[in-house]
Amino acid sequence: MSESLKTTLYDCHDKLGAKLVPFAGFLMPLQYSGIIDEHKHVRSKVGLFDVSHMGEFIVSGKNAKQFLQNVTINDINALKPGKAQYSALCNESGGILDDLLIYDLSDHYMLVVNASNIEKNFKWLEKHLLSEVVLKDISENMGLLAIQGPLSRDILESFYPEISSLKYYETLMPDSDRTIVARTGYSGELGFEIYVSNDKIVDLWNKLLGASEHIRPVGLGCRDSLRLEMGYCLYGHELNESINPIESGLSWITKLDTQFIGSKFLADISIEKKLVPLVLKDRAIPRAEYKIFDDNDNKIGFITSGAMSPSLKFGIALAYIDLPYAKDLNSFNIKIRNNTFTMDKAKLPFYKHGTYLK
Amino acid sequence: MNHPKNLMYTSEHEWVEIDGKIATIGITDFAQSELGDIIFLEFPNIDESFSDGDIFGTIEAVKTVSDMYMPLTGKVIEVNEDLNDTPEQVNEDPYKNGWMVKIELEDGANQSKLLDAKSYIELIG
Numbered sequence A: 001m002s003e004s005l006k007t008t009l010y011d012c013h014d015k016l017g018a019k020l021v022p023f024a025g026f027l028m029p030l031q032y033s034g035i036i037d038e039h040k041h042v043r044s045k046v047g048l049f050d051v052s053h054m055g056e057f058i059v060s061g062k063n064a065k066q067f068l069q070n071v072t073i074n075d076i077n078a079l080k081p082g083k084a085q086y087s088a089l090c091n092e093s094g095g096i097l098d099d100l101l102i103y104d105l106s107d108h109y110m111l112v113v114n115a116s117n118i119e120k121n122f123k124w125l126e127k128h129l130l131s132e133v134v135l136k137d138i139s140e141n142m143g144l145l146a147i148q149g150p151l152s153r154d155i156l157e158s159f160y161p162e163i164s165s166l167k168y169y170e171t172l173m174p175d176s177d178r179t180i181v182a183r184t185g186y187s188g189e190l191g192f193e194i195y196v197s198n199d200k201i202v203d204l205w206n207k208l209l210g211a212s213e214h215i216r217p218v219g220l221g222c223r224d225s226l227r228l229e230m231g232y233c234l235y236g237h238e239l240n241e242s243i244n245p246i247e248s249g250l251s252w253i254t255k256l257d258t259q260f261i262g263s264k265f266l267a268d269i270s271i272e273k274k275l276v277p278l279v280l281k282d283r284a285i286p287r288a289e290y291k292i293f294d295d296n297d298n299k300i301g302f303i304t305s306g307a308m309s310p311s312l313k314f315g316i317a318l319a320y321i322d323l324p325y326a327k328d329l330n331s332f333n334i335k336i337r338n339n340t341f342t343m344d345k346a347k348l349p350f351y352k353h354g355t356y357l358k
Numbered sequence B: 001m002n003h004p005k006n007l008m009y010t011s012e013h014e015w016v017e018i019d020g021k022i023a024t025i026g027i028t029d030f031a032q033s034e035l036g037d038i039i040f041l042e043f044p045n046i047d048e049s050f051s052d053g054d055i056f057g058t059i060e061a062v063k064t065v066s067d068m069y070m071p072l073t074g075k076v077i078e079v080n081e082d083l084n085d086t087p088e089q090v091n092e093d094p095y096k097n098g099w100m101v102k103i104e105l106e107d108g109a110n111q112s113k114l115l116d117a118k119s120y121i122e123l124i125g
Helices: A010-015 A035-044 A064-071 A115-127 A152-156 A161-165 A198-209 A220-230 A263-268 B029-035 B117-124
Strands: A019-023 A026-031 A046-050 A055-060 A084-090 A096-104 A109-113 A134-137 A142-148 A180-182 A191-197 A215-217 A273-280 A291-293 A299-308 A315-322 A331-336 A339-345 B014-019 B022-027 B038-042 B055-061 B065-069 B074-079 B101-105
Touching (some): A010 A198, A046 A198, A055 A064, A142 A198
Antiparallel strands (some): A180 A191, A291 A299, B014 B022, B022 B101, B055 B065
C-alpha cells in the first residue's frame, strides 16, 4: 500500500489532538475526545465530520440520465432536481461495486462514492459510458464536511439560510462558490453535508467549529457506530462484489425493471443468504467476522459489523445468515473466545430515536 | 502521559505494584490511550495460576480486542469486579481505580523482565 494521502484539513485535525489513522488510502481522524463521547454528542447536540476522502464524480450531457439508468440500480427517473437518491453500482452478475448517492443538480448530476472505490468506479463508468455523456472525477479538489446532530440546522442556518426549508434528501443548488449543501448524512440524526472546494474548506471548518458551544469535531470511529445503530450498510463490510443488493437488504433501491447492468442476472436468481440485524444482551461484544451457529453447532453465517451500541448499551450486529435459517430462526449462537452466546433477531433501526426526519 | 516512578512495567504495557508477596496489575496510561474507550474486560477466576507470559484476560475497546499477559508467575487472589460496571475507569484512572488483578507471587518468581519507569518511557518513545 502506498503512503496515505492527507485531506486538506489534516493539520487542523492534528492541532485538535485527533488520533489519525489510515483509512481507504487517507489519514483520517478516528477520534478527538473519544468515540463514545463523540457518538453521544452527535445524538444529543451536533458533530462536525471531515469526510473529504469520499469521491465525487460529475455526470452531464444529453444522455446523462440514460447513462445513470444503465449503471445504477435505483430508478433515476424518480430523482428530481434538488433531490438526492441512494443507489448502487452492480457488475453483470449483480455483485455490488459500490453504494453511492446521486444528487440531481439540474444541469448535471453529482455521484458521491466511497473513497476506496474511486478508481474502480471511474474505470467501470468510463467503460460503460454513452455518447454525449461527460464524466468527470472532481474528488481531488472537492472536500466534504458532514454536520450531524439535532442542533445542526440551528447552527447551519446562519451560514446558509435557505437550508431551513430543506427536507430529508433534498439539496440546495451549487452557490456562487460552487458549494453544495444537502440534507443528507450517515448518522440517523438531523444533518447536512457540505460539498466545498478544498481552497475554502479550512475557513468553513473553523467558522463552523466557532459558531456554537454545542458543535465539536467528531471522527470516523463514531461515524461507524452511528451508522451501525441505524443499520446502514458500509462498503467492505455488508457490501462487496460477491454480495448482491437483494441479499444485503437493498431491495428497496433495486428497480429491476429499469434494466440496469446486473438486473437480468438478479431477476433470475434465488438468494442463499440474507442480512439479519441481531442484538446481544449478555455481557459480551459481537464483532465483525465472528461466526454464527445454529443449535446443532452448524456454521450458518457470519457477522459483518458489530459493536457495543453506545446509545443502547448492548451488543448490536449485522450478519449474513444462510436461508432458510435467516427466516426460520429467531435466535442464533455466536462464540466469543470459549463461550457461546445467544443473539436475537431485531428490527432496524436498532436506535429508534434518530432525528433525521425532524 | 503519566507513568509513576514507584511502579514497574512490562513491554506488554502493563504496570505492576509489588507489595511483599502480592502484586497488583493493570495497564499503563500509554496502553489505555492507545486502546481508546475500554468497554469490556474478561478476567481470570480466583485461585487460577499463571506463569509469566500467559494470557490471563481480555480487554475489549470500541475498536479492538487485546489479550492481557501475566507479567509474573503466581495465583490470582482478587479481580477488580467494579470494572464490570465501570470499565471506563481503566481509561480515567489506570493506576488506581483501574487496577485489574492481584496475584500472590510464586516463591522466587522471576522479576528480571520488569522495567522501571525510565526504561518503560524509553520503550514507548
